[in-house]
Amino acid sequence: MSPPRQAQPPSFSSQEFRSALGMFATGVTIVTARSADGQLIGLTANSFNSVSLGPPLVLWSLARAAASLSVFAAGSHYAINVLASDQKAEAERFASKGADRWSGVEFDEGVGGAPLLRGTAAVFECFNRSRYEEGDHVIFVGEVERCRWREGASPLLFHGGRYYTELPL
Structure with a gap:
């Protein structure tokens, strides 16, 4: 018997799928870029993962409906900022629509x-x-052209719709 050539229709709703995905704990990132006209762009994402060590590759995903898609698609560079456990407010701010995301945010270029x-x-x-x-x-x-990390930093985690900090087992 040959394997099917395409996936079967899902046997679950979008909400059931979302709930199941929520059982996978992730880190929280803010992906940032600068548009061609100099505008600062940033959004919260937990769809971040490593791909390869040689060459060093990472991936993340963005909804096609996102207003910032054209900036990320056209730009040559972006940064993936892995949030520390004390940056929950930043995660929420950069996930909100209509918020002034950059007011008071300290960053380097x-x-x-x-x-x-x-x-x-x-x-x-x-x-x-x-x-x-x-x-x-x-x-x-x-x-990845450059990376850095803060020794001893505790990452911000997301699981089941809530934020957490790490606790060693």
């Missing part, structure tokens, strides 16, 4: 002008290597 948030657990400065359109999102693959 990275490769290609991408803002590097201060106080983060880690930062990955990425060349915008490739994009893949899948479903209702675009998957971005970044080639």
Whole structure:
């Protein structure tokens, strides 16, 4: 018997799928860039993952409906800022629509002008290597040109719709 050539329709609702995905604990990032006209862009994302050590590649995804999609698609660089456990307010601010995301936010300028948030657990400065359109999102693959981390920093975690900090077992 040959394997099917396409996936079967889902046997669950979108809400059931979302609830199941919520059982996977993730870190929390703010992905940042600077538009061609100098505007600062940033959004909270937990769809971040490593891809390869050689070359150093990471990925993240963004909804096709996101207002910032054109900036990330056209830009040469972006930064993935891994939030520390004391940055819950920043995670919420950059996830909110209509909020003044950048008011009072301290950052340094990275490769290609991408803002590097201060106080983060880690930062990955990425060349915008490739994009893949899948479903209702675009998957971005970044080639990491520079990275740094703060020794001893505790990351901000997200699980089941709530924020957490790490506790060693």
